[in-house]
Amino acid sequence: PQRLAKAAPPEPALQMANSNFLSPLAPEHCRPLAGECMNKLKCGAAEAELMNLPERVGTFSAIPALGGLSLPPGVIVMTALHSPAAASAAVSDSAFQIANLADCPQSHPASSPASSGGAGGANPAKKKRKRCGVCVPCKRLINCGVCSSCRNRKTGHQICKFRKCEELKKKPGAALERTPVPSAEAFRWFF
């Protein structure tokens, strides 16, 4: 609940953060900054995420007409889903959950242990956990570029602080709490 209030990066360089969000996207377009799901959600989701970012709402709602933009179809769809008035995060959130659940196998716990057994079934307790894909940080596709994790990427080997999965922040024992939106409920948005 208080997350929104904390959305602003602790670092003073908010301006820089903004340019950091925007610049990498437009030019390189499909740049797989986020890896993993980005492969499937691709550009549409990446750009759509911009809409979802609190920092960007103002910026993008100022864009005059979507019709004139050379945006990928996905963006048009997402935008149509939540009409200008419905900027409430609820709608786009659900849309993203659909995308995540549908496109990202990682989101299905049942399939992970067996299928991902690439490691040869070594000690299961030693297995790396994967991001849940549904929490707010997971849905974020862009690195802020200013947090310590981003700045120390070379030595830190850590994901952007604002993209760090809520589940992974918890200790391995206290996991297993998800499904913020029931799938049936989620699909109602489409019809």
Place this chain on the structure above:
DNA sequence: AGCTACGTGCTT
């Protein structure tokens, strides 16, 4: 082979 990012131990 190279990259991303989780787990963990060390430092502050």
Place this chain on the structure above:
DNA sequence: AAGCACGTAGCT
């Protein structure tokens, strides 16, 4: 307790 650095699992 939080942050950093490193090893390395998992993926492309």
